[in-house]
Amino acid sequence: MPAILTSPLWIPPQLVARVENPNDHVSRIEVVGDSFFVLAKSANHGEDDQLLIFDISDENDPILVHSIQPGVAIHSFDVRNNHIVLAAGQAGLLQYTLGSDHSITAHESVSGSGTLEHLLHHKNLAYVLTSDSTLYTVDVSDYSKPATLGHIDIKGLNDFLLHGSETLVITSKTGFQLIDVSDPSDPVITATYNQTPGSMNHVMPALKGDHLFLVCTDISKQLHIEVTDISDISNPVHLATYQDPSFSSNPLYPVVYGDHLFAVERGFGGEMEIYDISDYDNITYLNDRNIPSLRHQQLFQHYLAGINDDKIYLYDLAEAPAITETIAFTAENPLNGLIFTEDRAVTGAFPFQKSTSMLFALDVSNPDDFTPTNMVSFDAPWPEILYLAENSEVMGGNEDMVITGTAGAPGFYIYSSVESSETIPSSLGQYESDLPISVRLDANYPNPFNPTTNISFYLPEHSEVTITVYDLTGRQVALISNGSFERGSHHVTYDASDLASGIYLYRLQTPVESITRKMTLIK
Amino acid sequence: MCNVTVINAQVPTTELLGVWGEGPVNTATFLDDNTVLFNAGTHLKVADMSDPSAPVITKSYLTNVSGIDHVHYYNGYYYATNSFERERQYYYFHEDAEQPFHEIAGTVSGKGLLITGDTGFSFSLREFYILNTSDPSDRIFWRTNVEMDIARPGTVHGYDVMDDHVLVTSRQYLHVIDISDPDNSVEQDKIFVEEGFASANIKVSADRLYTGLGDGDAGYFDISTLDTPSAGCPC
Numbered sequence: 001m002p003a004i005l006t007s008p009l010w011i012p013p014q015l016v017a018r019v020e021n022p023n024d025h026v027s028r029i030e031v032v033g034d035s036f037f038v039l040a041k042s043a044n045h046g047e048d049d050q051l052l053i054f055d056i057s058d059e060n061d062p063i064l065v066h067s068i069q070p071g072v073a074i075h076s077f078d079v080r081n082n083h084i085v086l087a088a089g090q091a092g093l094l095q096y097t098l099g100s101d102h103s104i105t106a107h108e109s110v111s112g113s114g115t116l117e118h119l120l121h122h123k124n125l126a127y128v129l130t131s132d133s134t135l136y137t138v139d140v141s142d143y144s145k146p147a148t149l150g151h152i153d154i155k156g157l158n159d160f161l162l163h164g165s166e167t168l169v170i171t172s173k174t175g176f177q178l179i180d181v182s183d184p185s186d187p188v189i190t191a192t193y194n195q196t197p198g199s200m201n202h203v204m205p206a207l208k209g210d211h212l213f214l215v216c217t218d219i220s221k222q223l224h225i226e227v228t229d230i231s232d233i234s235n236p237v238h239l240a241t242y243q244d245p246s247f248s249s250n251p252l253y254p255v256v257y258g259d260h261l262f263a264v265e266r267g268f269g270g271e272m273e274i275y276d277i278s279d280y281d282n283i284t285y286l287n288d289r290n291i292p293s294l295r296h297q298q299l300f301q302h303y304l305a306g307i308n309d310d311k312i313y314l315y316d317l318a319e320a321p322a323i324t325e326t327i328a329f330t331a332e333n334p335l336n337g338l339i340f341t342e343d344r345a346v347t348g349a350f351p352f353q354k355s356t357s358m359l360f361a362l363d364v365s366n367p368d369d370f371t372p373t374n375m376v377s378f379d380a381p382w383p384e385i386l387y388l389a390e391n392s393e394v395m396g397g398n399e400d401m402v403i404t405g406t407a408g409a410p411g412f413y414i415y416s417s418v419e420s421s422e423t424i425p426s427s428l429g430q431y432e433s434d435l436p437i438s439v440r441l442d443a444n445y446p447n448p449f450n451p452t453t454n455i456s457f458y459l460p461e462h463s464e465v466t467i468t469v470y471d472l473t474g475r476q477v478a479l480i481s482n483g484s485f486e487r488g489s490h491h492v493t494y495d496a497s498d499l500a501s502g503i504y505l506y507r508l509q510t511p512v513e514s515i516t517r518k519m520t521l522i523k
Numbered sequence: 524m525c526n527v528t529v530i531n532a533q534v535p536t537t538e539l540l541g542v543w544g545e546g547p548v549n550t551a552t553f554l555d556d557n558t559v560l561f562n563a564g565t566h567l568k569v570a571d572m573s574d575p576s577a578p579v580i581t582k583s584y585l586t587n588v589s590g591i592d593h594v595h596y597y598n599g600y601y602y603a604t605n606s607f608e609r610e611r612q613y614y615y616f617h618e619d620a621e622q623p624f625h626e627i628a629g630t631v632s633g634k635g636l637l638i639t640g641d642t643g644f645s646f647s648l649r650e651f652y653i654l655n656t657s658d659p660s661d662r663i664f665w666r667t668n669v670e671m672d673i674a675r676p677g678t679v680h681g682y683d684v685m686d687d688h689v690l691v692t693s694r695q696y697l698h699v700i701d702i703s704d705p706d707n708s709v710e711q712d713k714i715f716v717e718e719g720f721a722s723a724n725i726k727v728s729a730d731r732l733y734t735g736l737g738d739g740d741a742g743y744f745d746i747s748t749l750d751t752p753s754a755g756c757p758c
Contacts (some may be wrong), residue, residue, distance in 0.1 A: 011748040011749070012695065012697075012714050012715065012716060012717075012748070013714070013716065013744035013745055013746045013748060013749065014744060014745045014748070015718055015742055015743075015744055015745075016731065016743050017742055017743060018718075018736065018740050018741070018742040018743050019740060019741050019742060020740055021735075021739050021740045022633055022737075024739060025721055025735065025739050026550075026721055026722045026734075026735025026736070026740070027722060027723055027741065028722055028723055028724050029725070029726060029733050029734060029735060029741055030726065030731050031726045031731075036733060036741070036743070038735070055741075059743070075547075075548070075549045075592075076549065076550045076551060076592075076593075077551070078551055078553050078559070079553075080553035080555075080556055081556060083553070083556075083572070083575070085559050085572075086549050086563075087548045087549055087552070088548060088550070089547040089548060090546075090547045091548075092548050092563075093548050093551055093559065093563075094560050095572060095578065096574055097575060107575035107578075108575065108576055110548075110561075110568075110570050110578050110580070115546070116544060126543070128543075128544070130544075136544075140543075142541075143540040143541050144540050144541045145541055146541050146542070147543075148543070197543070222756040235644045262632060306618075329671055338524070401540060410544045410545060410546030410547075410564045411542055411543050411544020411545060411546065411564070412542075412544060413539060413541070413542055414539070414540045414541040414543075415538065415539055415540060416538040418542055470590075475590045476590065493709065495701060
């Protein structure tokens with residue numbers, strides 16, 4: 001019940017002055033001296049956000065003296081004396097000073113960071129590509145304090161690899177850039193190369209010595225292979241283009257072994273295309289091989305290794321174009337991420353059920369049968385689970401530590417090693433839970449979905465239940481359900497018409513338990 | 524072929540050694556003339572910006588608070604509120620405490636948290652909270668709440684403290700809360716304002732109330748009349 005009014009009925013306040021907002025609404029305001037600061041937000045485009053500054057020394061006649069429009073979303077701001085700071089999301093903390101003549105001077109920003117897209121770990125360095133097209137060089141020698149050494153803006157990104165130990169090749173839809181990282185604190189772009197066919201959908205790199213092979217698929221799924229000599233990192237020289245107009249493919253991910261290029265198709269079904277590249281002027285298609293759709297494909301000895309669902313596949317390339325297939329390891333849950341150290345492989349299963357994930361260390365001395373030498377389960381507290389979820393990946397590591405990260409979420413995590421000298425006998429068998437039957441949150445169906453999906457859950461007893469939806473930054477975007485539910489199975493339908501395409505998390509919370517899963521909206 | 528599907532619940536839990544990358548900056552506030560407290564994803568950071576050309580991060584704390592949308596510091600304690608929970612919570616930790624911090628203070632919404640001395644203020648959709656913040660480690664953190672007469676679909680937007688009163692804006696009203704006796708705070712009046720309110724904060728200074736207006740513009744009101752009873756006053 002509202003409070004009882006006990007006081008005089010005061011005279012309503014009178015508007016002294018109004019200032020016009022060119023955007024949709026005013027989010028925050030501040031007043032410092034004779035300056036009135038107004039954060040004008042755009043409902044549609046963050047880049048339209050402005051901080052308006054009015055001189056109100058004559059309060060009956062406010063004058064707009066400046067507007068700051070950094071071209072990115074402004075979430076909040078503060079002012080002290082003549083110093084202005086803007087909280088600008090992935091653009092970080094921006095700062096300006098306001099001169100006595102109302103001039104604005106921009107100063108050095110404090111970086112935030114975009115979300116992780118790719119990570120490449122080499123010795124004591126991690127090279128990180130973020131969604132805001134920035135390359136970071138990060139010193140990971142002190143596992144507890146990974147430190148940014150340098151960063152540089154790059155031109156889009158598709159993928160990257162290391163040439164030698166001092167040059168990064170970063171591909172984008174229009175070609176590639178070469179980055180000299182000999183001084184990790186000062187990465188330098190030495191060359192930007194635009195490929196001849198123009199913009200592509202996917203441009204994936206592979207190296208044979210100093211020859212860079214770009215395997216490109218365009219919007220009509222046609223294949224181009226561009227060959228470039230990058231021995232002089234300041235002056236890459238285009239050598240050849242291979243094109244097959246009759247060939248149509250989903251994105252292809254290449255590896256080179258000997259005189260052959262193996263391009264792995266990733267899509268609803270898998271395929272491996274095999275090319276003879278002994279003469280780059282005369283690249284020859286040899287044959288193809290039906291394989292499962294692989295992720296995290298890479299060279300391991302003379303094998304092409306990759307993951308499909310819960311399995312690690314090996315393809316022996318030594319007798320190419322004849323290829324033999326081996327399933328080297330099968331886990332209980334889908335695997336994500338695969339790295340090889342000297343005599344070990346490390347992979348992970350991130351079931352995204354509750355907070356328990358698994359890391360596996362595998363003895364790879366017998367390629368026919370990767371033997372687990374250690375398995376570690378870890379319970380990640382919220383919100384760490386955001387980054388250890390189903391699409392989390394093992395991205396790097398050595399004998400002492402493992403790097404995990406999730407494309408689309410900030411940063412990466414370093415965990416202690418899962419290496420062990422003792423082999424775990426497979427006779428341990430299936431883990432049988434002795435826990436009582438607890439709350440269960442099932443995978444949404446359908447998934448991916450557009451725009452509705454069904455979410456089912458089970459309660460062992462009557463309980464209060466909240467089901468919420470978050471984006472990958474942890475921001476709540478929807479409340480699906482909030483109320484009391486009886487013991488038993490329930491399902492709710494969620495309509496995401498007002499959300500953009502992307503990966504979202506849905507979280508069921510009871511007074512005693514919290515479970516989170518992932519869903520994908522594709523419009 | 525190996526078909527190991529073992530999940531051994533007895534194996535040790537692995538240890539998180541380090542984290543890199545923080546994520547977006549959603550909020551920032553000056554602590555003094557040269558120091559700014561801000562979030563970067565789940566981190567709280569303090570930057571010395573006395574030399575604007577060379578800002579220096581002086582403190583960085585990893586929290587477990589996602590979706591931080593407001594940060595605050597008072598008397599040795601950092602506070603963070605988020606938009607992550609259905610009812611926004613506030614989180615706090617002492618600057619010398621082990622990190623990460625994950626105390627959740629009470630069940631009171633942390634929206635618009637402001638702490639001044641031993642008293643704090645926050646609000647939810649239709650209630651305003653006066654908090655006893657003399658001992659942040661005390662989970663019994665709130666002193667009283669004032670359920671306000673908010674015309675639906677309006678909700679509380681912003682507030683500012685004016686002596687023994689708090690002025691609170693909702694969609695179409697200016698609410699006056701008497702906090703002279705904090706434990707018995709009461710909504711004293713609710714004044715219809717034709718222009719309406721919209722911004723997430725307001726400022727009261729020298730008989731002026733600065734705010735975003737209901738139609739999307741911004742402006743400021745003369746509130747010197749608030750202590751003047753209208754002609755129809757029954758008092």
